[in-house]
Amino acid sequence: MKKRLTFITILMLFCSTMFGQHFATPRAYQYNMTVLGTISINGEEQKRSDIEIAAYCGDELRGTATPFHVDLGTDEIYPFLLTIGSNLNSSEEIRFKLRDLTSGKEYGSEYTLIFKKDGIIGSEENPQNIDFTPMYWDENDVVIYESTMNVFAFININDQLQDRADLEIAAFCGDELRDIARPVFATKPQRYVTVFTIQGNEEANQTITFKLYDHSGNTPESLMPLESDYTVDFEVNGVIGRENPITLNFACPIAQIKETEEYFYTLAEAVEAATGGQTITLLKDAEGSGVVINKNVTIDFGGFTYTFVSPAVGSTGTQTLGFQILKDNTVTLQNGTLNVAEAARTDFAMLIQNYADLTITDMTLNGDNLDRYTIKDYDYSYVLSNNSGEVYIGGNTQILANPGAVEGDGHYGVAFDVCKYANYTAPVVTLGESVTVQGKVEVTGGQLYTNAALNAVVKKTVKGSTKGWGTLSSPTAEGNVVFSTSTGHDFYQYVESADLEWNYIGGDFNSYEMTVGRGYLYANEATTEVSFEGTLNYQDVNYTLSYTPKDLAGFNFIGNPFTHNITAAHLSGNKTKGYYVVGEDGTFQVRETTSETIAPMQAILVQAKEEAGNLTIKKTARATQTREASNGALEIVVANTDYSDVAYVSFNDGVGLEKIGHQNASAPLVYVTAEDKKFAIATMKQNVNEIPVSFVAKTMGQYTISVEAVDCEFNEMYLTDRMTGEKVNLLLEDYTFVATSNDNADRFVISFGTTKPESVAENFIYINNGNMIINNIEGNAVVRVLDVLGRPVAEYNVTESANISTATLSSGVYMIQMYDNNGVKVQKIVVE
Structure with missing residues (x-):
């Protein structure tokens, strides 16, 4: 091993001469230790010789080395042999830097060791690997002055101590880089301390600021340099924090x-x-x-x-x-x-x-x-x-x-x-x-x-009234409702099989247990908050419909059991078309389409067919449900200043919805009679010529009847008042009349004309010397003069031809309608 180390030492001297040392030459020390190792950058082992490693104690250079090539036959390595000097036997912490001799870029390392006299770190079989990360700032950019000062500091980020070495802190004076340092572990106080040797001179106003870069690579601090609001004034040979290091706190972006x-x-x-x-x-x-x-x-x-x-x-x-x-x-x-x-x-x-x-x-x-x-x-x-x-x-x-x-x-x-x-x-x-x-x-x-199945409290406020009505339905599986007042409840449920359909429940009580899926009618003179507490209904609800053969058979008061809107498309069962909602004024208002919403806790009145059975109130609507009005429908509305009522005629297959009376005794009724029954929604064939319309006035007064036609092929639609004999074209105007509670209900008839207007090649009227000239009239005819708003101005009965003076007409635009055996003709004229 001794021969091997000697050989390595000779190679290291050769490499140093070959590449030159970019770190300064360390001075001689009394004691030495040796590190045999390899170098990595960001975890990747470096197999090259154009890099140099340096050992420091604080800012004092203690040794340098460059890697050398060793050919192992099947592999190659580039180890280094680094001699580190000290004048103490032990205890000094040694840290390391790395310089790329080609680019001049510097790197720092978290690895440190404690100096030990004659110590050897690493071996030929197991060299010590030291990993480096790039320095964010370049040592070559540090501006050198004739003087320095030392600053000892702990590092905080967002007021939290950073007891680690993978940080790089730079000292600046304005934009001028004055020093770069990394934290080193100090045996006293057993924490990482950053020691700065800040360059400067005797000039005044040299304020030193600090920036930090985090080399850990997995924190926001690694994205950008952080700044500290702590500053020091440069002082030649000054020392700050040697015994009690200052704290540099850096704010990190979040x-x-x-x-x-x-x-x-x-x-x-x-x-x-x-x-x-x-x-x-x-x-x-x-x-x-x-x-x-x-x-x-x-x-x-x-x-x-x-x-x-x-x-x-x-x-x-x-x-x-x-x-x-x-x-x-x-x-x-x-x-x-x-x-x-x-x-x-x-x-x-x-x-x-x-x-x-x-x-x-x-x-x-x-x-x-x-x-x-x-x-x-x-x-x-x-x-x-x-x-x-x-x-x-x-x-x-x-x-x-x-x-x-x-x-x-x-x-x-x-x-x-x-x-x-x-x-x-x-x-x-x-x-x-x-x-x-x-x-x-x-x-x-x-x-x-x-x-x-959420645990919930669901609340609804019912306004206090002596006339109005509200409806209730439980959105919870338990069905228990609690009232904010304990007295004065007008509380009803509809019992289909009873002779008196509306069954009075209330009175005086604080709570009541409802049937899920059932609707209830409610009113109180005092504004009342009703609360349902329990498990929310979140799956389809089944309700058993009742049908008892009698007048107005099969009516069931059901309610929306969910905390979201539903429509008729959510209802699946053996029921007739449409349904009723209860107005605040106590009227039962018919709904013919599937698009109108039924609010949470709202109740509606549906009519079961004779077979009855279960009605499923679905949480989601049927995807195939569409408006059943493809063959046409009529909406018949009768209104006075206080109330309105509606009846529908549907030209589609199905069973109609029978008409029921209002809870409000003052509200009028309009309905269509068919097969000896009164219907709010009547179903009829498309080729019907006449529709009987019945009306019951609960108070004497003036009323207006109007009809909206949807998808109908009729070019004429007349309303005949059997009491007065008046006849109006409802496609052009509404009809206003006076009625009393004693009038015959079977008062009106709607009749239709199905002939489409002829397409004429030329005008059938021309103006000459203030007269309207009409020729080629087929049989008896009626000529009507309408203003631009469709209001009738004049009407004439003519045969064969006509010569009608315009002297009685004010200047303006008019529509002329002529009805003869050939059908309807329409022409616009201008009277000057």
Whole structure:
């Protein structure tokens, strides 16, 4: 081994002469130790000789060496033999630098050793590998002056001690580099200390600043140099911190805007700077104040945690929020964790208050420290409060309410709520299948779509009234409803088999157990909040329809059992067309289409067919459901100043919906009679010529009847008033009439003309000397003059030909309709 080392020493001397030494020549020392090793850069072993390793104790050079080539036959290595000097037997820490002799680039290493007299590190069989990383700053750029000063420092990043060697700190005077140093381990005080030998001179105003670069490669500090706000004034031969090292604290950016690659030291600053829906990426676990978000933005937490510390944000007087996300924005939060610091728990009541379109994916929203209620006059904490906007919560998101507040001492922790705020658009919240929810859910407005049996409180306010009515249906599996008042309940359920269909329940009580899927009619003079607490219905609900042969057979009052809107397309069972909703004024309003929404907790009246059976209220609508109006339909509306009523005629197959009376005795009724039954929705063949329309006025007054035709082929549609003999074309005008409660109900007939208007090659009217001239009239004809609004101005009965004066017409544009045996002709004229 001795011969081998001698041979290696001779080679090292040769290599030093060949390449030259770019590090200074170390002076002679009393004692020596030897390191036999290999060199790596970023983990890759270096098989070359154009590099030089140097050993230092502090800033004092203790030895240098260059690798040499050894051919092992099947392999080759480039070891180095480094002699390190010292005037002490032991105890000095030795650190290492590396220089590329070709490029001049320098590298630092985390590896250190303790000097030991005559010590040998590494062997021919097992050489010591020393790994280096590039220096961020170049030693050759250090400006050399005639004087120096020493600074001893501990290094902090974001106020946390960095007890490690893979940091590089540079000292600057303005833009001038004055020194570069790396932390070294000091036996006293058993910590890493950075020792600077800062260049300078006697000139005044030499303020020294510091920058840091992290060579670990896996932290935000590795992305850019960090700056410290600590400065020193240069003093010739000065020494700072030898006995008590100063602390250099460096601020690390916590966030970056992806599109611009701009870094930020707080999340609030990043949000303020982001524009146009840019993405903010969190770079590390971080603490920060609450943040107001009033723009389109995505925040990708990158798997890190953002911990809220005071101050919280929010409206004046209610600054208790982590994120306040304002309306008319689109925001995404993804891939991370939000929580509140232990020390700030009494300042926060909500992690997120949202009014925007919000997407949350793969987030943990941890409300463990939402404890403001413990010292303030609050009895709640909310992890996520949704007050407006479209909200989707997906991926493996966890929403965790404060577990100590869920059932404790009159206080409770809410995982999230769905609550319409003021006149904002009501929120619509959708939960993905893999979302975890700990704690209660509150629904007091808006919609919630869920695939899980959530523990919830669902509330609805029924306005106090002596005339109005509301409906109720249970959104929970338990069906128990609690009333905020214990007296004065007008509470009904519809019993299909009974002679008196509406069965009175209330009275005086605080709670009642409802049947899931059933609807209830409710009113109270006092405004009443009703609450349902339990497990939300999240699967299809089956309700058994009742059908008892009698007048108005098969009516069942059912309710929406979910916390989201449904339509008739969600109803599957043996029932007739359409349904009734209850108006606030106590009227039963017919709905003919499948597109109109049925709100959460709203009840409707459906009519079962004779076979009855089960009605399934589906959580999702049938995909094939379409509006059944392809053959045409009529909507017949009768209204006065207080009420309106509607009947439909559908020219499609199916069973119609029978007409029922209103709960409000003052509301009028319109219906269609067919097969000795009264229908709110009547089904008829397309080739029908006449439709009898019945009307019952509950109070004397003036009414207007109008008809809207959808997909109909009729070019004429007349309404005949059998009482007065008047006949109007409903395609052109509505009909206004006076009615009393004693009038015959079978008052009106709608009749149709199916002949399409002829296509004429030329005008059938011409104007001559103030007269309308019409020739070639086939049989008896009616000529009508209408103004531009379609209002009738004049009507004439003519035969063969006509000469009609325009003297009575004011100047303007008119439409002329002529009805003869050939059909209908229409022409526009201008009277000057």
